[in-house]
Amino acid sequence: MKLFLDSAETDEISEGLAHWDIDGVTTNPRHIATAGKPRLQVLQEIADLVKGTDKPVSVEVDPHLQRWEEMVEAARKLAAMSPNFVIKLGASEDAYRAVRELAGEGIRTNLTLVFSVSQAWHAARSGAAFVSPFVGWKEQHGDDGLDLIADIATMLAMHSYPTEIIAAAIRNPRQIGHAAVAGAHCVTAGMAVYRDSFRSPYTDMGHEIFGRAWDATPPD
DSSP, X not given: OEEEEEOOOHHHXXXXXXXXXXXXXXOOHHHHHHHTSOHHHHHHHHHHHHTTSOOOEEEEOOTTOOSHHHHHHHHXXXXXXXXXXXXXXXXXXXXXXXXXXXXXXXXXXXXXXXXSHHHHHHHHHHTOSEEEEBHHHHHHTTOOHHXXXXXXXXXXXXXXXXXXXXXXXXXXXXXXXXXXXXXXXXXXXXXHHHHHHTOOHHHHHHHHHHHHHHHHSOOO
C-alpha cells in the first residue's frame, strides 16, 4: 500500500520525502487555505518538491464548478503546471463526464468525496486513475468506512478496473492498518497520524524493560 501525505505544507512534505520516502501527496482546498499563501504559489512549490519523480500530487479544481466543461478547463490548467499533478474532482454526475473527457486527453484524475460503491464504480468506469473514499467521515457519523474500502476493492478486482483506491480522511493508525487489510492501494493521512503509527505504548514498555535489564547486566 502506498503512503501519501495529506498536506499542502511544504515543510511537512519535504520532511515526508526525506524521512519516509512518501509515495505521493494529496491536497484539498482546506489544506491550501491553511498554508496561508496564494493558491498557485503553494501548488508550484509542491510541484518543485516532487519534480523529476513519478510521485503523484492530487490537486483539486474549484469545488464551486458544476458544469463538466468548466471542470475540464480548470483541470487542463492545473495539469499543465506539472506532470505529477492528478486532478481531484468531487463526485457528481458532471464530474464523471469530466473524468471521461480528461482520461481521453491523458490527464489523470482522482474522484474524491466518495461514500458508496456505486460512486466508485462510476469513477472507475469513466477512467479515473484514483478514487478516494472518506473513511473518517463515515465513521464519525456511525457508518463503517472500512467496509466501504473492502467493497470497492472487491468491485474493482471483479471487473478488472485499474483505478486505485486512496483511503482518505484517515484519523488514526488503526484505520491505516485496516485500510491495508481491506485492500486499499494507497492511504493518505496527515503528518501527526503517521507519527502516531510508528508508536505503541507496548513498544515503549518493552524498551523500558530491556533498558533496565541492559543497565543491570555487569559490563564486559
